[in-house]
Amino acid sequence: MTMNVNANEDVIVCKDVHLWYGEFEALRGVSLTVKRGDVIVILGPSGSGKSTFIRSINRLEEHGAGEIVVKGIPLTHDVRDIAEIRREVGMVFQQFNLFPHLTVMENITLAPINVRKWSREKAEETAMKWLTRVGIPEQAHKYPGQLSGGQQQRVAIARTLAMEPEVLLFDEPTSALDPEMVKEVLDVMSDLAKEGYTILAVTHEMGFARGVADRIVFMDYGEILESDHPDEFFDNPKHPRLKLFLSQILHH
Amino acid sequence: MAQNISAAPEQNIPFWRDERVLGVFAQIGFIIVVILGAKLLGTNFASNVNKLGESQFICRDGSFSYRCAYDFMGSEAGFDISDTALDYVNTDSYWYAFYMGLLNSLKVGLLGVILTTFVGLFVGIARLSSNWLVSKIALWYIELMRNTPLLLQLFFIYFGVLLALPLIQDASPVLGLPIFLTNRGLSIPAPKFMSAAAIWVAFLILGIIQFQVTWILLARQEEQTGRATNRWARGLIGFFIIVIAGWFISSSVSDTQGLLTSKASRIRDVGDIEKVMLNRTNLDYLDEIDTLSPEEVDAAALKICVLRDSASEPNLIRQIERIGAPYTVRRFDRPDQVTAAYVEGDCELFAASKAILAAERATLENPSAHLIVPVKESPIVWSVPRYDGTNIFGGSKLLPEFTALLIGLTIFYGATLAEIVRAGILSVSKGQSEAARALGLSESQRLRLVVLPQALKVIIPPLIGIFLSLMKDTSLGLAVGYPDMYQVTFTTMNQSGRAVQGILLLMVVYLTISLIFSIVLNWYNSRNVLVER
Numbered sequence: 001m002t003m004n005v006n007a008n009e010d011v012i013v014c015k016d017v018h019l020w021y022g023e024f025e026a027l028r029g030v031s032l033t034v035k036r037g038d039v040i041v042i043l044g045p046s047g048s049g050k051s052t053f054i055r056s057i058n059r060l061e062e063h064g065a066g067e068i069v070v071k072g073i074p075l076t077h078d079v080r081d082i083a084e085i086r087r088e089v090g091m092v093f094q095q096f097n098l099f100p101h102l103t104v105m106e107n108i109t110l111a112p113i114n115v116r117k118w119s120r121e122k123a124e125e126t127a128m129k130w131l132t133r134v135g136i137p138e139q140a141h142k143y144p145g146q147l148s149g150g151q152q153q154r155v156a157i158a159r160t161l162a163m164e165p166e167v168l169l170f171d172e173p174t175s176a177l178d179p180e181m182v183k184e185v186l187d188v189m190s191d192l193a194k195e196g197y198t199i200l201a202v203t204h205e206m207g208f209a210r211g212v213a214d215r216i217v218f219m220d221y222g223e224i225l226e227s228d229h230p231d232e233f234f235d236n237p238k239h240p241r242l243k244l245f246l247s248q249i250l251h252h
Numbered sequence: 253m254a255q256n257i258s259a260a261p262e263q264n265i266p267f268w269r270d271e272r273v274l275g276v277f278a279q280i281g282f283i284i285v286v287i288l289g290a291k292l293l294g295t296n297f298a299s300n301v302n303k304l305g306e307s308q309f310i311c312r313d314g315s316f317s318y319r320c321a322y323d324f325m326g327s328e329a330g331f332d333i334s335d336t337a338l339d340y341v342n343t344d345s346y347w348y349a350f351y352m353g354l355l356n357s358l359k360v361g362l363l364g365v366i367l368t369t370f371v372g373l374f375v376g377i378a379r380l381s382s383n384w385l386v387s388k389i390a391l392w393y394i395e396l397m398r399n400t401p402l403l404l405q406l407f408f409i410y411f412g413v414l415l416a417l418p419l420i421q422d423a424s425p426v427l428g429l430p431i432f433l434t435n436r437g438l439s440i441p442a443p444k445f446m447s448a449a450a451i452w453v454a455f456l457i458l459g460i461i462q463f464q465v466t467w468i469l470l471a472r473q474e475e476q477t478g479r480a481t482n483r484w485a486r487g488l489i490g491f492f493i494i495v496i497a498g499w500f501i502s503s504s505v506s507d508t509q510g511l512l513t514s515k516a517s518r519i520r521d522v523g524d525i526e527k528v529m530l531n532r533t534n535l536d537y538l539d540e541i542d543t544l545s546p547e548e549v550d551a552a553a554l555k556i557c558v559l560r561d562s563a564s565e566p567n568l569i570r571q572i573e574r575i576g577a578p579y580t581v582r583r584f585d586r587p588d589q590v591t592a593a594y595v596e597g598d599c600e601l602f603a604a605s606k607a608i609l610a611a612e613r614a615t616l617e618n619p620s621a622h623l624i625v626p627v628k629e630s631p632i633v634w635s636v637p638r639y640d641g642t643n644i645f646g647g648s649k650l651l652p653e654f655t656a657l658l659i660g661l662t663i664f665y666g667a668t669l670a671e672i673v674r675a676g677i678l679s680v681s682k683g684q685s686e687a688a689r690a691l692g693l694s695e696s697q698r699l700r701l702v703v704l705p706q707a708l709k710v711i712i713p714p715l716i717g718i719f720l721s722l723m724k725d726t727s728l729g730l731a732v733g734y735p736d737m738y739q740v741t742f743t744t745m746n747q748s749g750r751a752v753q754g755i756l757l758l759m760v761v762y763l764t765i766s767l768i769f770s771i772v773l774n775w776y777n778s779r780n781v782l783v784e785r
Contacts, residue, residue, distance in 0.1 A: 060689060060690065086691070087692045090690070091687075093686065093687060095681075097683040097686060101705045101706050110691070110693075110701060110702075111693060114693060114697050115691065115694075159691070160690075160691070
């Protein structure tokens with residue numbers, strides 16, 4: 001895969017990132033370096049700042065202090081840099097956020113046509129490729145409201161991939177799904193991980209974390225408390241709060 | 253496979269608790285109320301009409317019948333209307349006067365609807381802007397306009413702003429452009445349509461159809477061969493060929509414009525003007541006109557007379573300027589005034605439509621001594637306002653009454669619409685904007701492609717109400733003296749004493765307009781409904 005040519009290059013570098021909502025400090029000095037092809041799962045109790053953190057990487061949240069650099073572009077108030085970073089970083093949301101007034105095909109081709117300036121023919125061809133890839137080419141001309149949750153999330157993934165990003169951010173992609181649909185989405189994510197995409201995923205799917213991640217990051221109170229290889233992370237947790245967290249989610 | 257379905261247990265329900273019986277009772281009760289109400293209003297109305305007396309219902313043959321209630325509308329209106337879309341004189345019928353009022357109402361209403369849409373959209377978006385100043389200005393505008401009466405705003409705009417503009421004696425071009433702004437209104441350059449325009453519009457439509465067909469055929473070809481075919485360029489070339497050819501064809505086919513001139517003038521054709529002028533000036537070429545003194549040029553100038561603001565003037569002047577002949581133009585309000593000046597010898601040429609000229613020639617002492625010479629016409633001529641020291645003529649004039657009403661309706665309903673637009677935009681979930689941003693769409697693309705199409709679902713139903721209110725509030729034109737349908741009917745009722753007929757007519761016409769609006773907008777709304785599982 002061409003993406004692995006420059007392995008070991010730093011794709012995302014975060015240094016001492018702080019973020020405030022008014023008086024409340026949601027991120028308290030987060031530092032993380034992600035290399036090309038890394039698959040990183042972020043775990044943590046709710047309210048720990050993990051979603052806020054990945055949303056600040058494509059500027060859906062604005063960090064107050066510290067430094068975020070994506071593919072060598074520093075994230076500042078410069079709208080051109082923000083646009084450039086958003087083209088390189090795709091995001092999949094918990095609530096899918098498909099555009100309900102557009103068909104599946106139009107959802108996927110909207111950004112390639114309007115942002116990448118592709119011709120409609122090329123965009124539709126690419127869209128069909130990605131729809132086939134996530135296993136639902138026959139749904140191309142339906143509206144999002146006519147699909148099941150799992151299918152909608154797979155369309156959302158196809159929509160993100162159609163922009164050909166190098167980095168994928170997943171913000172609890174399976175949390176809004178019925179249990180029987182979780183697997184179809186996790187399968188697609190695992191395949192993408194194997195293909196060499198750089199992935200940051202916030203998820204509660206421990207099976208996915210253990211089986212697919214290169215590294216697991218544990219966050220609480222807006223800080224990274226532990227970051228380790230999955231086996232070490234689960235079998236030999238060091239921080240007391242991680243021990244507590246694991247005991248709560250694994251034993252009931 | 254026969255299945256044994258047991259019927260729902262049927263108990264003995266007392267009828268006053270049985271929902272089916274209660275439903276029927278409610279329906280019957282409602283019908284009774286409606287019938288009683290209609291009867292009350294109907295008998296009241298009938299007795300009042302009877303009190304009016306038979307004189308209200310005189311037929312043309314002198315008999316009396318309710319069927320002749322509107323016959324009076326065929327008689328002479330006798331009042332002037334200050335602003336009409338078509339030619340109108342006070343000898344036209346009440347029906348025609350009402351029609352002029354209707355056109356005025358529609359003109360203000362439709363323009364108001366279009367402008368209100370823009371203002372409402374713009375201010376509604378501005379209100380949500382993250383820019384503090386922009387959002388506060390929008391807020392103040394909305395609060396000020398929504399919380400003061402529309403009638404007060406109309407008075408303010410009309411008396412406080414528009415009538416305070418310079419007098420006509422002080423008129424001067426705005427910024428050196430051929431635009432005049434005085435307390436008699438705003439004059440701007442405008443296209444004037446001639447009879448050839450109807451034919452040309454047919455060519456225009458043909459051109460558009462051609463473009464569509466070419467586009468579809470080439471798209472199919474592209475699909476089959478997979479090669480780009482330059483659809484835009486080929487469609488547009490065809491379009492322009494048809495439209496330009498249509499321009500010449502329609503102007504050569506049309507034959508409604510003419511010149512009235514005496515046989516002695518030896519002008520048999522517009523082309524003859526050059527020869528006549530060369531004779532008169534003793535020049536070899538009209539280019540050498542500069543060698544003459546201003547007095548000589550004035551003496552030789554062709555004396556043209558026209559009706560004020562007619563399209564015949566710019567049409568003829570353009571052709572005479574191409575020849576290079578010097579000319580003067582005098583303008584009159586009525587054809588018989590021009591004819592009088594023509595008889596006096598103040599006019600060598602009377603330019604107008606052939607129909608007018610034929611009628612006027614018949615009134616001359618010796619009609620056979622005068623000719624009607626055909627003039628080529630363009631489908632559309634460009635009319636530029638000019639100021640002659642006492643009056644502004646030509647171009648298109650927006651009267652202060654019209655402007656006040658249009659501006660008043662637009663800013664008032666624009667403020668109301670802005671709040672609806674804001675509600676519509678806020679109804680679209682934040683996730684939609686986040687997804688659009690995450691995909692790299694720019695802020696304007698996010699609004700245009702993602703947020704507004706969804707906000708429309710919420711905006712359109714109340715928007716229908718706003719448009720209907722605006723349409724009906726054109727009747728406030730009465731307050732600033734704009735001759736809309738209501739004002740014309742008001743005058744008609746005063747003069748004829750037929751109040752019942754007038755009010756009924758108004759109600760029917762406003763109702764018809766409103767229903768057409770509702771049907772069109774509801775149809776559009778039904779197309780915008782989201783498809784759900």
